[in-house]
Amino acid sequence: MLSIKNLRASVEGKEILKGINLEVKAGEVHAIMGPNGSGKSTLANILAGKAEYEILEGEVTFLGQDLLELSPEVRSRSGIFLSFQYPVEIPGVPMVNFLKASVNEHRKFKGLAPLTAGEFLKLLRAKKEMLHLDTELTNRSVNEGFSGGEKKKNEIFQMAMLEPKLAILDETDSGLDIDALRIVAEGVNALKTPENATILVTHYQRLLDYIVPDFVHVLYKGKIVLSGGKELALELEEKGYDWIKNGNE
């Protein structure tokens, strides 16, 4: 589904990603771990199409298409979803208007008619229930005044509305209390099918107890320095990143 080959990227002249290779197949869950500043969000943002990064080398294909050529909106409509590490507040854009526009753009891309007001509300209600989302939140502006945890839940809610093929969750677990974490994880698991895939960026083993990864990768200084099965996460939790750092030098 997703194939990243020797991806090198820089921001403001500083090289952040120094040759990433990653293959993600349908049905798989990949976890990416790594110390602060190692480039995890950079990778996630580049996949979603954020413009401020310069691609120095490498290629990314998604479902056979050259991903790097597509605009962020076309990537989204083609099935890529990024749950932001720091979701932005957009005062004055009502959640409902935003979601409706988003869902209908995805439908248009698939050649489907836009949802009627009734159909949309039905979908909204169903997904809100699935994620135990406070009804009041969808009456507000996008993320405006949401707590950290509410913002993260809101991201997963959007994911549930859009049902992406590849979900990239950038530290969606940070800032969630235990109940919220479980709800989010249940949501992600419920949306899982053999046709879609998930990349989890996380610092904590805790999330991986709920969403069991098929692969764990360690990103360090812009490179994947270690890959393994789910046990790797446990090992990391035990030994800390010093283990990688020392082993690497």
Next chain:
Amino acid sequence: MSIISEKITPADQLVSLFKQSIETLNQGSSPILNRMREVSIKRFAQTGIPDFRSEDYKYTNLKPAFEKNYRHELVRETGLINLNEVFKSNIPQLDSTLVFLVNGWFYSGNNPGAELPKGVVLGGLEQIANDRPELLENYMNRQAGLSNDPFVALNTAFAKDGFFLFVPKGVLIEKPVQVINLLSSDENLMATQRNLIIAEAGSQVKIVVCDVTLSASSILYNTVSEIFAGEDALVDVYTIQNLNNLSTSINSAFCRQQRNSNLVTGIVSLHGGLIRNNLKVTFNGEHAEANVNGISFTDKKQHVDNNTLIEHSSPNCLSNQIYKNILDDESTGAFAGRIHVARDAQQTNAFQRNNNVLLSDKARMQTKPQLIIDADDVKCSHGATVGQINEEALFFLRARGIGEKDARMMLMNAFAHEVILKINLEPLRDRIDELIEKRLNGEISRFHEQLSE
């Protein structure tokens, strides 16, 4: 009768036009208006058309606008307007009392105001000043006459007609009054309009004003309004400006508020070559509140300048201002907001904010807040920002599948939204949202362009 002016210096030319036509100006017009003319033209002659050396007109150059040749309608002209066309300009979803003025002249053909509560007087200034001079006596030019602004003086010298509304004590006008100012002329036209709104103690009224050009010619529209809010009165005045790119609007409003009164104004500058809005609010009693807001959209070479002055002359009053501008292409904008808190005006709350978004590298915004505080126990704040569209929010929306153009539109609407929310009339809010959409997708510009084909 039309007088085509010749080219001398624009101010001299206007003064000599005044001298030539003083009889025409006075003819059919009440002494209440006529007695102000001579002194006002003198005042205008002293100042002339200000340029950048004038502190008040530093950012707005009106000289080029005054250098054009204009026709003047010194007497009422009829048969200019096709009313079927004209009714389209009204705000369809708004159940309102519709009032039309054409080039500054009140139109009585649709008998506006017939269904208003007893005692309410709505009509043309010319006629009411003749028929009911006692209503105007304590108000006419009482505020505008204190101004040093040359365009206000020019207006007072030439004004013959405009919109008049008197709401007697305790009377509540439920339906908003919608005043549609139509501007239309085959040749360039200088239009002068004078409005007077008196809301007596305990009365309530909401007024929606739409200025719209219906021709491609260049119109210089000089309009002055005086608004009096009596004790406990609630007065809302919302204005939508929609003029072609060749036109200039100089719009001055003077509001005086008695004790406990509440004023809300909102000015939406949708389109126009050059727009200068002056707003002065004077608190003439304690516990009065004024919420004055504005939003403008400019592109190409358009210019919008909002100038406000809040005179906190009485203690315990509250003023709130939010002005926003969205500027594209080479357009320019200015905001100068002055708050003056007098020595005795303790416990004043005065807040002001000016936020601007530049959509292009060439757009420019000048913002100048000015607080003059002579009292010690006050809460005042002001802030101004000039920025670009929030790139992070734009990326977020696009990353959810919303196309760049639509995402930008959403963000601009969101930026404007705070000002629109201040409008206490839901159908008007909805309509303005629609108009903003049409403004941003180019429909309004096309409307004006079509008239010039």
